[in-house]
Structure formats: structure tokens, C-alpha cells
Amino acid sequence: MTDLITLQGKQVNLQLGKETINGILLDAGKDIVVIFNGQRYIYIPLLHVHHFQLNSNKDDYVDSPSESSAFAKMDLLNVKEVLNKSKAVFTEIYVGKDLSYYGYITNVYNDYVAFYSPIYKLIFISIDHIKWLVPFNENSSPYTLNNMNLSLGKSHVHLRVSPTNFPLLPNLEDQLKKEAGKLVIFDGGKDPKKVGLLKKIENNLAEIILAKGENICLRLSHIKSIQIP
Template sequence: MSSILTKLLGKQVYVKMSGESYFQGVLTDFGQDVLVLFNGQQYIYIPLLHVHRINLNTDMKNYVDNPSEYSLAEETESLSYRKILTNAKGIFTEIYVTRNLTFHGYVTNVLSNYLAFYSPVYKLIFIPLEHLKWLTPYNQSTTPYTLSNEKLPVNSSNVPLLRSFEEQLKKAEGKLVVFDAGLDPSKIGLLKMVENNFAELANASGETVYLKLNHIKSVQLP
């Protein structure tokens, strides 16, 4: 795999992603599980897990200039997506989870199979790494939501973080939770139990819903 991608380094490419998403730009770097693409304005860090196809861009009209900005992959030996996430700590970032679910904020911790993310809007969020489709850091001069530093504390929270996503959810048993940003009302409620890769949730009407953990894309604790 690495020898094939080496042929594309520095080249103009198209990348087809899960969910029929496409990117185009310069392939600036890659690692064992990550691509680094520059689209002419920003770097996009893409897990190979979600890449379906890469091909050369032969349309001169769509070419982008080579980057002059600093990349999170620079000065990183044995590049991996985990290292990219660790390097992104403290940088205002967009994280894309699924077509209608994107978060803007800061990576605060990277655990074994999930990350803790602080959003000025949603506050503390847990996101399983398998559902993170790509990450795009904003320009360092970008002010989140035009908020002042006094109104934008990067709050890593006093919630103790456990190693795995399932362990972290079990810690929330008996509390209100919001799964997948509450886009589906049946994914908001009281977390009754987490066991054998399922979450038992009592929603607002009192109905019990059983959710498979590996399909939960984000978790918030109101």
C-alpha cells in the first residue's frame, strides 16, 4: 500500500470517501492509516478506513497550489491518525462524523478507541474513532464563532475518562445522554444499562430503546 501511495505524493488527486463524498487537492503525506490532503485552503486528514478510491486529477482547471502552511503531519515519524489527533489538541478544528453531523471545537483527549472533544456549542462530546470520517483544522487566526477568549474556555471537563468507549458509557449509566447530537429524538434519554455492545435507553416518552454501540457516532452528557 505504501509503495502505491508513494507514487501519488505531491500529485493532484481525487479521493472518493464513504457516503459519496469527494475531495480534490494535493496529496502531501500519508501514514499507515491516514492520508493528508491539501485542498488549496486547508489540510484534510482522512482515515484510510473511509477511503474508497484515489485517482489522479488530470483536469488542469481544478488544480490547487502546493501548500505553504504548516501540516500536523510535519516532523512526525511513523505517521498515524492517532498522532494527527494528538497533534491537533488545542487547535480549533472541524470534525466530520456523518453527512448531517459535524462538530467544531477542540480535541482534548485521545483514548484507545474514542476521543474526547470540546465544542463551544455542545460542550464535552465522546466520538468513537471508527466514525471519524475526516478532520480539518482551521487557520490559527480563526476565532471560533467570533467569541472572545473569556467566553471560550477550552474545558476538558472534570469527567474521568476511561480507556474504552464502552467503559466510558457504562460510567454514564443512570444519567441523561444525547446520542448523535439528538438528531433522532429516540436517541435522547436516560441511559439504563450498557452491556454486550448494546445501550438500553429510556427516551422522553418512557419507551425503552436498545442501541448497538458500534452505530453510535457521538455521545454528550447534558
Template sequence: MSDVSSLLGEQVSVKFSGDVIFEGILTDLGQDILVLFNGIKYYYIPWMHIHMVYQNNELKEKIKNPLQPSITQEMETISYRKILSNAKGIFSEIYVTGNITFHGYIMNVMSDYLVFYSPVFHTMYISLSHLKWITPYNHKVIPYNLSDESLVIHPFNNPLLRSLESQLKKEVGKLVIFDGGTDPMKIGLLNKVENNQLELSVASGENVYLKLGHIKSVHLP
């Protein structure tokens, strides 16, 4: 960590899963997360997905230091879970897979997943091990320019179980959509959840079997 900490306050490039490269000022870091400011907003990126951090002296555009504080400002030490907890209730963008980002609010942080409320998808479960980054919006941003009447965040009143596997067992017998619904083989009726495996009946009636560890997001239509 000492080598990376020498780059605090410097303009760096961060390469992480999927060969995605972000450029910005390294404003903070912890044991399992770093904070990058790209000139417009902060990105909170878990270390588990970072492949490389380096100072890129060839960057043409100089990024100005942030005027607004990050959500880590009052933390003595930062961590992935602390940042997720501090982001609760702030309209945010999160990225988990492919070319899809989800926009909404963190409602609860559980052992290995978080409960996320999206105005589009409504209640979602997001695997913590697959969340690549989160960036909270400015407090003045109104999601999708929705009116107060349209933007109603429905509280999740049902009891939540600590693990994603246990929570999904409660959803057996319901239609589910995994990973944003871009793959038709990940949309269907959830038949069984057992031993880190899922049995799903897709539109054709065929049963497919998925490994829970590879599921990045879940929502129920």
C-alpha cells in the same frame, strides 16, 4: 502503499464513505491516514473510510501548493493517533455522520474514542472508528467570534476510562444525545450499557436498544 505514494504532491480525488469526494493535493500519507490540502485547509482522513484515491486529470481548477505547513511537518512517520495527539488544543472541525460537523478541541485520545470539547455541545465522546476526517483551523481563527470571556474551555477533570463502553457505563442514569441529536430515537435517558448494547428511554417513555458499535458521537446535555 507504494502505488498511492507515487501520487504524493499531485492533485487527486479521494472518495470515501457516503460517496463524498474531496479534491486536493496529496501532501502526506501513512499506514492508516492520508493528508489532503484543498487549497484552503488540510484534511486528515483515516484510510478505513477511504474507498478510492485517483489522479483526476479533468479537474478544471489547479490547486496551489500550501504555504502553511501541516501538523505532520515534524513527524518522521505519520499515523492516525499521532495526528490526533498533535491536533490537541487546536480549534478543529471534525466529521462523523450525516450533514453534521462538530467544531471544537480534542482534549484526550483514548483507546477507541476521543474526548472533544465543543463551545456548542460542550464535552463530547467521539468514536475513533467513525471519525471520517478532521481539519484544524488556522491558529488565528476565533471560534464563533466569541470573546475570551465567552470561550472558556472547561477541563475534563473526571477520570476517563480507556474504552467508550466503560466510559458510558459511568453515564448510566443521565440524559444523553447520540449522533448529533438528529434522530429522536437516539435522545433519552441511558438505562444500561452491557455487552456492546445500550438501553435508552426516549421522550415517549419507550425503551429502545442500540448497538454501541454504531454510535458515532455522544454528548450529555
């Protein structure tokens, strides 16, 4: 039986639900793979890979990268290590349904990351919902902002972005319990039923009050990202 490790250096096709990624498989760890798609190094948690195969369509082949990934020499390739390695590196995190966040991982916790976006500010992103991440090179910054344009909380950023300057809890559900009584935006706010006043978190459910006063309960396990505006 073919596994991803035996396909290293080959042109492959990975199916992630409705999304397909073609490229050269550069590395494979126990729960994550690295694909070069001709332009970017994409780190894809295996949790979201439905199936994979050698790419038989030569029209989809990509050229080999001219330089190695910034993380090419990682001793241990797994999701948590890649997330920790990405801290303070300009990164794209894609959580599905055309929703990507651009900015910096500031902290990695048990089941979520704290992520700083120059536009959305602090975001909590569920690790299980990260479909892929793309760390950019050290000379890149979001929206071409320079370091002095980036800030987190009350502190200016000097070397990219610093960890959050207030304590966060290690588990997402516990952290959200602390946010009760605040306005929240779930999953980018594309669905109006995911924007409202967070009433409480209980039994893996988030109860929120919508703009017109209706109450709705959302399963936490299906929530990809949380913003506290």
C-alpha cells in the same frame, strides 16, 4: 500497483462513501493521509477511503498551498499521533451525514476522544467514526470567540482549552456504563430515536428510553458521538 505514497504531490480524487474529496495529496501515513483542497488541510483516516485515483478532471485542480500545514513536520504520521497533536488546537471533526463538531480535542483515549465544543460542551467521539479532521491555524478560534470566552467544566480557559478536570475511562463502552441513568444525545440528535435516558450498556448495546417512554437498543459500534447534556 499504485499506492498513496507514490501519489504525493499529485492531484487526487478520494471517495469516502458518498463523499468525494479532491485536492493535492501532501502526505500519507500507514492509516491516514493529508489532502490540501485549495483552502484547508484535511486529515483523512484511510479506514474511510473506499477508493482513490489521480484526478483527471483539470477543472477540479487546486493551487498548491502557500504555506505548510501546522503538522507538516510530524515524525510519525498516523491517526493517534494526529489526534494527540491536535489537542488544544481549534479543530473541526467530521463524523458523516453533514455532522461536524468545532472545538478542541482535550483527551485521546483507546477508542474515542473527549472533545470540547463551546456550543455542545463535552462530547465523546468514536475514533473509528472520524471521517476527517481539520486543525486550524493557531490564530483561529470557534465562532471567533476569544480565549476568555471558552470554558470547560468549572475552569476558565487560558491557553485554548485544558484537559477535562474529571477522570474518564480509557474505553468508550466502559465510560458510557458510568453515564447510565443520564440523558444522552447520540450522533447530534438528528434522529429522535437517538435521544433519551440511557438505561444501560451491555454486550455492545445501548438501551435508552425515548421521550414517550419507549425502550430502544442501539449498537454501540454504529454510534459516532455522545453528548451528556
